[in-house]
Amino acid sequence: MEEDLDLSALSDDDLVEQMQADLYDGLADEILAGTEILLSRGWSAGRVLEDALMAGMQIVGVDFRNGILFVPEVLLAANAMKAGMVVLRPLLAETGAARTGKVVIGTVKGDIHDIGKNLAGMMLEGAGFEVIDIGINTDAEAYLAALDEHRPDILGMSALLTTTMPYMKVVIDEMVDRGIRDDYIVLVGGAPLDKEFGDAVGADAFCSDAATASETATRLVMERAGVA
Amino acid sequence: MSPEKVLVLSCGALAKEVLDVVARNRIEHIKVEFLPASLHNNPSLIPDAVEERLSRGDYDRALVGYGDCGTAGSLDAVLEKFGVERLPGSHCYEFFTTSDVFATIHEDDPRTFYLTDFLVRHFERLVWVGLGLDRHPELMEEYFRNYERVVYLSQFPSAETLTDARRCADKLKLRFEHRHVGLGALEATIVALPSLTVAKAGV
Numbered sequence: 001m002e003e004d005l006d007l008s009a010l011s012d013d014d015l016v017e018q019m020q021a022d023l024y025d026g027l028a029d030e031i032l033a034g035t036e037i038l039l040s041r042g043w044s045a046g047r048v049l050e051d052a053l054m055a056g057m058q059i060v061g062v063d064f065r066n067g068i069l070f071v072p073e074v075l076l077a078a079n080a081m082k083a084g085m086v087v088l089r090p091l092l093a094e095t096g097a098a099r100t101g102k103v104v105i106g107t108v109k110g111d112i113h114d115i116g117k118n119l120a121g122m123m124l125e126g127a128g129f130e131v132i133d134i135g136i137n138t139d140a141e142a143y144l145a146a147l148d149e150h151r152p153d154i155l156g157m158s159a160l161l162t163t164t165m166p167y168m169k170v171v172i173d174e175m176v177d178r179g180i181r182d183d184y185i186v187l188v189g190g191a192p193l194d195k196e197f198g199d200a201v202g203a204d205a206f207c208s209d210a211a212t213a214s215e216t217a218t219r220l221v222m223e224r225a226g227v228a
Numbered sequence: 229m230s231p232e233k234v235l236v237l238s239c240g241a242l243a244k245e246v247l248d249v250v251a252r253n254r255i256e257h258i259k260v261e262f263l264p265a266s267l268h269n270n271p272s273l274i275p276d277a278v279e280e281r282l283s284r285g286d287y288d289r290a291l292v293g294y295g296d297c298g299t300a301g302s303l304d305a306v307l308e309k310f311g312v313e314r315l316p317g318s319h320c321y322e323f324f325t326t327s328d329v330f331a332t333i334h335e336d337d338p339r340t341f342y343l344t345d346f347l348v349r350h351f352e353r354l355v356w357v358g359l360g361l362d363r364h365p366e367l368m369e370e371y372f373r374n375y376e377r378v379v380y381l382s383q384f385p386s387a388e389t390l391t392d393a394r395r396c397a398d399k400l401k402l403r404f405e406h407r408h409v410g411l412g413a414l415e416a417t418i419v420a421l422p423s424l425t426v427a428k429a430g431v
Contacts, residue, residue: 026364034361048370058261067270067272067273070269070270070360071358071359071360071365072364072367073360075360075367075370076360076364076367079366082328107321110334110335110338110373111338112339112374113374114374115370115371161318162296162318162320163331163334164338191298191300191311192269192296192298192300192301192318193300194300
């Protein structure tokens with residue numbers, strides 16, 4: 001029988017590598033333990049998040065994209081990351097580190113699918129965004145009210161159905177009509193979408209998966225701020 | 229003159245229904261082939277599988293027995309290359325039900341998980357095991373927290389399939405409804421292929 005690995009006996013580098021493997025295998029308890037060990041060794045919450053959790057989720061994202069991992073495995077990995085985030089989130093808030101930006105995210109009207117949206121939200125949070133998740137079956141009024149209330153950098157819209165994805169254009173058209181379209185970066189995502197669809201509805205970018213969403217969001221916010 | 233070679237290349241999940249249409253309508257001069265039904269859970273693999281078969285070119289005309297089926301237009305791009313049609317609509321729920329009726333059912337309550345005869349028969353393998361719920365029942369909440377009901381869109385309902393469908397809904401902890409829809413656009417599309425039926429061919 002395989003013996004339990006003593007995470008605390010590993011060097012920092014080996015522990016980070018082990019945590020990435022544990023994240024890949026969806027082992028929430030091990031991620032929680034590894035996170036606490038790194039923090040006890042003086043690592044900052046941001047460094048644990050970036051080097052262990054986000055780096056691990058990037059590997060998960062790549063293997064999902066390449067058909068090596070499927071939805072159940074990705075969900076287990078996400079749950080493992082959540083276990084680490086429970087510890088890291090308050091520490092990150094305490095340090096008052098500058099946020100990358102703010103995102104309002106929701107699944108469009110008529111659509112109740114939120115697995116992709118939740119994964120994207122988690123990866124965006126991991127990339128330093130404040131994420132305001134307004135849920136599922138979201139109509140244009142609810143999106144616009146959330147933009148008005150939270151003044152985010154980014155609006156993210158998700159859809160899983162070919163019958164609901166055209167609603168993204170309804171929301172963007174309403175933003176145009178109200179003269180606020182250019183105040184926000186608009187990202188769209190979901191299994192039936194592609195880049196052409198994103199262009200056609202007037203989004204700034206289509207994101208093929210959660211990892212791409214966080215990368216794209218970071219890049220576009222930095223471009224808009226004139227950093228990149 | 230030898231008859232036109234017509235290929236119907238269909239999702240394996242439609243095997244029983246396609247063969248029923250062919251038999252009942254006495255359609256001849258048609259070759260029916262199926263791709264693995266397991267592609268249902270991995271739609272990104274469907275376009276390549278269809279392209280591989282169509283590229284053999286051993287037919288005069290073909291009909292592909294898929295909807296868009298989550299391929300995000302990639303299947304349509306393949307079909308355009310070969311000049312081949314597919315079944316109308318986004319997925320089997322829609323072409324069994326026909327688009328207008330499906331839209332009404334879905335708008336009535338979008339928090340709906342759909343079953344067909346095939347999905348009832350293979351619920352354990354395709355839904356329960358396919359979503360990893362046999363190994364990780366804790367994922368149930370992740371998958372189904374936004375759903376309220378199961379609607380069984382039946383093709384050939386029987387007391388047994390109704391019992392099984394109801395059991396699927398119970399397993400997902402969702403309310404059960406049954407709508408008999410039959411074969412809808414699946415039958416209409418296959419039968420509409422010209423010069424195929426014995427009667428139309430005048431044989």
